[in-house]
Amino acid sequence: MPRLxxxxxxxxxxxxxxxxxxxxxxxxxxxxxxxxxxxxxxxxTADGEMFTAGDADIPFSIQSISKVFTxxxxxxxxxxxxxxxxxxxxxxxxxxxxxxxxYEKGKPRNPFINAGAIAVTDVLLAGHQxxxxxxxxxRFCRFVADDDTVAIDEHVAxxxxxxxxxxxxxxNYMKAFKMMENPVxxxxxxxxxxxxxxxxxxxxxxxxxxxxxxxxxxxxxxSVISSERARRINALMLTCGHYDGSGDFAFRVGLPGKSGxxxxxxxxxxxxxxxxxxxxxxxxxxxxxxxxxxxxxxAKAMHxxxxxx
Ligand code: GLU
Numbered sequence: 001m002p003r004l005x006x007x008x009x010x011x012x013x014x015x016x017x018x019x020x021x022x023x024x025x026x027x028x029x030x031x032x033x034x035x036x037x038x039x040x041x042x043x044x045t046a047d048g049e050m051f052t053a054g055d056a057d058i059p060f061s062i063q064s065i066s067k068v069f070t071x072x073x074x075x076x077x078x079x080x081x082x083x084x085x086x087x088x089x090x091x092x093x094x095x096x097x098x099x100x101x102x103y104e105k106g107k108p109r110n111p112f113i114n115a116g117a118i119a120v121t122d123v124l125l126a127g128h129q130x131x132x133x134x135x136x137x138x139r140f141c142r143f144v145a146d147d148d149t150v151a152i153d154e155h156v157a158x159x160x161x162x163x164x165x166x167x168x169x170x171x172n173y174m175k176a177f178k179m180m181e182n183p184v185x186x187x188x189x190x191x192x193x194x195x196x197x198x199x200x201x202x203x204x205x206x207x208x209x210x211x212x213x214x215x216x217x218x219x220x221x222x223s224v225i226s227s228e229r230a231r232r233i234n235a236l237m238l239t240c241g242h243y244d245g246s247g248d249f250a251f252r253v254g255l256p257g258k259s260g261x262x263x264x265x266x267x268x269x270x271x272x273x274x275x276x277x278x279x280x281x282x283x284x285x286x287x288x289x290x291x292x293x294x295x296x297x298x299a300k301a302m303h304x305x306x307x308x309x
Contacts, residue, residue: 012053015039022281022289025261030159039279042201048219059198063260066194067117074120086116095243096166106177110240115170125182145207157196204276212274245285252296254305263288269304
């Protein structure tokens with residue numbers, strides 16, 4: 001087995017010299033300002049070591065990766081009842097598509113497409129004010145990242161709010177089908193803000209530990225969720241974590257992962273490592289070009305794919 005520190009360094013060096021980097025997300029104006037020439041990687045291993053390279057300590061907008069944390073909280077709150085509100089199947093559609101929502105009468109395909117994540121946020125809001133729910137989400141992120149500096153970028157949240165016409169349409173659509181219990185603006189306000197949480201690769205790899213290590217924080221004896229729940233969240237990340245690019249990601253990388261349009265990807269190598277990569281250039285599905293490539297190379301070099309090989 002090659003040395004992980006060497007593999008991580010070599011991948012970062014290869015990514016630095018790549019010319020084809022995709023395009024930064026421009027539909028959220030604040031994200032369009034992020035320089036394209038950045039790449040970071042952080043790998044936290046079972047024996048408690050952290051390996052980083054490149055821009056691993058630069059904060060970026062985690063965007064849809066936050067949906068993994070809100071899903072964890074919602075399952076903790078209502079358990080399997082959550083599946084009355086949102087499905088568990090890959091969508092095969094873009095992350096903000098409204099077409100499927102019409103066929104399926106306002107019940108989103110899975111918790112990682114935008115409509116599904118807005119429905120999950122609605123579940124978290126039951127009986128609470130938006131500010132309390134946002135506080136709960138942020139506290140959870142800080143707890144799993146073991147870092148109280150994890151914060152929300154208000155500029156990004158505002159930028160998404162003023163341009164969030166599609167997300168507003170999705171939420172209203174669900175409301176029309178009586179699939180939203182709280183005011184649409186409450187659910188959207190919390191959703192835009194949790195998508196605007198910023199983390200570094202190092203913080204994100206820390207935050208993913210409970211998923212990589214059967215619900216526990218290794219070395220701490222702390223159980224965040226049950227191993228069964230961690231396994232199920234990982235299954236959803238594998239099948240739905242990259243929108244209509246999920247099949248290709250499974251084919252190339254072979255690990256559960258969740259991407260965000262900020263260019264980050266959180267990936268889990270069960271019982272081996274929690275991995276975060278970031279590079280803001282995206283492919284047409286909204287997944288980081290260099291991030292996916294780096295993970296493909298890492299999984300191959302370390303033989304970490306859940307499919308063997
Ligand atoms: N906040 C983004 C949106 O709602 C999240 C999309 C993503 O990261 O894939 O469009």
